[in-house]
Amino acid sequence: MKRYLPLLAGVVALLCVAVTLVLPKNRDAFDTQGFGRLPVLVGGRLKPLDTVARTSLLLIQNRQRVKTPDGHSLTPNQWLLDALFKPALADTYQVFRIDNNEVLALLRLSPDDGAGGVRFSFAQLAPHLDDLDQQAERAAQLESPEQNAYEREVLKLRNRLHTYLGLRYSLQLPESDDFAAEVIRFEQILPEALAATEAKMAGKTADENLVKELAGYLKKFQLLSGRATMLAIPPPPAITDHNAWSNFGDALLASFATSRVPQPVRDYAALGSAWRAGNPELFNRAVTALGEHLVGRDDPRLPRTALEFRFNHAEPFYWAAALYVLVALLGFVSWLVWPDVLARSALRVGVVAWLLTTAGIAARMYIESRPPVTNLYSSALFVGWVGSGLALLLERFFRNSIGNVVAGVLGFVTLLVAHHLQFSGDTMEMMRAVLDDNFWLATHVVTITMGYGACFVAGVLALVFVLRGTLSRSLDPETAQALLRMTYGAVCFATLFSLVGTVLGGIWADQSWGRFWGWDPKENGALVIVLWNAVILHARWGKLVGPRGFMNLAIFGNCITAASWFGVNMLGVGLHSYGFMDSAFFWLCAFWASQLAIIGLGCLPPHLWRSRAAVEA
């Protein structure tokens, strides 16, 4: 049995992965999955409605799960359908996250009113939206470094409300009782009403009621056109411009010229009515019709949206995080019992987890048609990918399970960080002009991120050295030597990639801003990493530090890398800043404190180390 454990572990991990590829069934007779597959153009990107539902929920409430007041749980797509077509009902769902008590006070609410103390319904916020608007106007006048926590939360909440209300006006007029009937009526009267209006303008007699009714529609559609955030209506098949999608209001306004309401508008209106009336048959027919409308188009983005839907459901990073935990656990236990068998099992599971993140990153690259790192979120994925890949490679050579533990810890922590970074909305957003350059994204950004990953590998290896050495007797001189060599290798790798990445960044800056080096915070962050790695290497070459000193320097590298990766974004200045993140700042400080504490531990004189032999040698 023991002999087959590594094989078994690998197979179980693979099974886990296979399960994620199975698409879930609809919960009831409504084909909500099919609805989720329909592509729309939002934020400049063609994506399935499923993504819109998930990213909206992450933005509004930092999670995808929704609980209704009567205790049912909803899938993101069901929530989106309610938000789109049953606004009065959706307004009662407690989905707006508010973390700041002053903001709650502004809205005359207390934590007791919300689900979990932090989530509130639109209906709860509605009575005091004017106050919120006023405060948000004031806060928006300030530059981001000057805003305090309250002002930032006010702006965040306004942004969340804006997203929610934008959805509500995307596929129907929320004020209307039966929008589908209105659309049908509009199309019926359109030719006659247009003729009547023309006649009236020419000063002839005309049917006043028809003219008035048409003017009413015009007003309503203009409202829709101004408020909808989603471009849901595809261009007619004959049009070759793939970006000519229009929003619901614009599509309806365009029919004044053509006298015909586009088929997708009618289908979406019918879909909405069916959802409201609870008629699965009509609903599913509308979903099918909307899907068929896009069949046979040569837009290369359509297959990508299909993959994106699958990707959303497979949640590869979620499962990889779980597997990484298993890898770290197996690695730890292997230091106590069954070293060989458990180390090999951990390596197998680790490789599966790593391949899973590889597949996830590759899928994102295909969907976006971009190199792997485009924003902070994807940098977290990539740092973890590089870091755990490097650690697994070290494990392959050294076979002492240290690589397993490092891969597991680094893989899990970076995926956890990534999870918390996706709350700002779509993680595959379009790139702003200066960043819209695949060559530099693929070279500078990738190398610099690989440098971050390698720095963390060196840092975590050093953590293993100090913690095992001071707290346990398990660090024998041979393992200590191996750890030193591994860390040294990782520092060399980190130096190479940080230096090359920084320099490539300089060249990019020279190409786009006219200066090779601008002392921008992000550039400085990269430079500090290079300098610190140079310090570590020169201190070792000059024999200025022994094993303990070397390891402590490598641990401090964790602090520096984290500061350069995240701290710089929190400064709120410079060309690279992505905005201040309050809770992230807390965690960054906590991380620094933990690293400094471990460095303190590492500074203990050798006779206080429980694995004394390892550091005295």
Add this chain to the structure above:
Amino acid sequence: MRALLRTLVERLASLRITVVLLVLAMVLVVIATLDQVHLGIWAVQAKYFRSFVVVQQLPGTGVSIPFFPGGYLIGGALLINLLCAQFLRFTLTWRNLGLHFTHFGIILLLVGELLTGLLAVESHLTLDTGDTKNYAEASFERELAVIDVTDPAFDQVWAVPLSRLSRREPIALPGCPLTLLPLQFHENANFFMRRDAPNAPASPATLGFGPAVVVQPAEPTYRPNEENAPTAFVEFRGPDGPVGVMLATLAIERPQTFTAAGRTYAVVLRRTRIYFDFSLSLLEFRHDKYPGTEIPRNFSSRVRLRSAEGAEDRQVRIYMNNPLRHGGYTFYQSGFKNNDRTTILQVVRNPGWLLPYIACVISGLGLLYHFILTLAGFLQRRRATAATTA
């Protein structure tokens, strides 16, 4: 003597000094980055990196004390340390070839950054659609221009840099009968119309719009989106004595004229102009957005480039990450205003611009070589140990 020199070089080449200097450099970069929140990027560069010693004013007092070595000092010391080490330990073997390359590249990089600091000039060229200009306006330097406009067909221009105005010494303009005497100079100032502040003290100005304006000196600003309005009161003296006092400020960039010694002069305080021997005309500015959003996708300027003697006349497209390099200047798409009708190009003249590229290639190759060598050695040793244990 030789022995003494050798000991000195040995001391200077010590790795201990290298490590200390690297740590100091790191600390300098970190505090400078943190200080950017208060000072803005340009003031930080001058204070921390383009200086020998960082001087900090103690809060609440006028006392300034040096508290940290500046960029020039640390960079220079690193350079000496590195040169000494190379001189002392330079042995050419295949093993350390990569490290030599890396260090040589770093020397070049430091020298290049020094050259950039000393020689690079940044300026801006703002063009409306249809406009043609043969000069850029410096980003930071300002000048007081005195223009003899008597002859409608020909202007003669004298430009006085602001640093001379702050010294308050008489300034003679060669070939011009006028002498300038700066009376007051302020780095930054606010302005009111005199009719809105009737109780303000009388203005020293007697010419132009000066008497109608009240000047209130202000602290210089370092915010990225704000600009200082340097302001001066300058007395003009002709051959027959004082002509009058003029208020000149960047905030009111309107030429003011007066007559003296039978000639008409226009005076304006403006961004220092850098003239090219070619001209650029903006044909079209484009600002593309992603559909259904306000996210900018691309900014681009289609310009017509004409050399003064007419040898060249062609169209160029300048857009993000794709600058135009011409006549020693580089033009970058930097911004836009005026409802997308006006483009702002950043213009840089940096004679040392190629140096970092060369340095990077040398350093990068050196590091890569060394890394591959080390990795190969490691793998070989492993194979050897594996063979002995097997």
